[in-house]
Amino acid sequence: MRAFRWLILIVSVVGLIVVFNVFYVVRQSQQAIVLQVGRPVALINEPGKDEAGLHMKIPIVQQVEIIDKRNLGLDIEGIDVLAADQRRLRVDAFVRWRIKDPLQYYQRFRREEAAQSQLNRITTSAIREVLGDVPVPEIVSGQRAQLMGRIRASVNAGLAKDGIDIIDVRVRQADLPGEVAEGVYNRMRTARLQEAQRIRSEGEEKARLIRATAEREKTVIEAQAREQSSKIRGEGDAKASETYALAYSKDPEFFRFQRALIACEASIQEGTQVIVGPKSLGICDDFLDSARTAGVPR
Known part of the structure; x- marks a missing residue:
């Protein structure tokens, strides 16, 4: 009875070993290479196929290498770049990549760490080559999309036979190294101050021109206004003289009488003893004599 139990136990253990060595699972996010004595004999769930699930292999003779099928990422930091304007930048970049040919990938790298090392080297070289052809402003805020397209094409060309x-x-991120950032900042500050001074000088010059033009226009307008005023005043005086002459010609005696009264009024100051007036005003003579006699100083 005890021997039978040991037999069942041994058969169970052997069965579990066989199960674990015969069956394997490939997930939806994975692809597998079946190796037989180190030589690839099958690809499971490679790009473009849907073969995820449970699969079988020959125990001991065959081995399975699982490879990621998802999009992978790689951060590359601290790339020193010398731009076309001879300024240095420190660039941080990231790469999104995937394994498109698992067999080529496995034959070339075997492990993901080796693939990342090769990808890092080729991407760093491509970034330095492409960004080194343009000045810093183009890298920071210029045609960055076109530059990234050139870098991507260069990296793809370098990895064309590696299954990536x-x-x-x-x-x-693209920053100036710390040792040169302060000098660049000071140069930029000086350039901006010079630009501000130039704009301020141009503004003052334009202001002087505007004031001079306004003053000249003011002088012209005032002269035209005085000329127009004198012309209107002369026309008014001429019209008044014409009116007076016309009125006088209608009744000369009445106007002589009126002018005498006006002269009397202008010549007499009330309350004075001395009256200054014309020697003979005709109709005003009697009035003037009376005023001279009646004048009492106050």
């Missing part, structure tokens, strides 16, 4: 496809390359 580059989905995207992006510059996450």
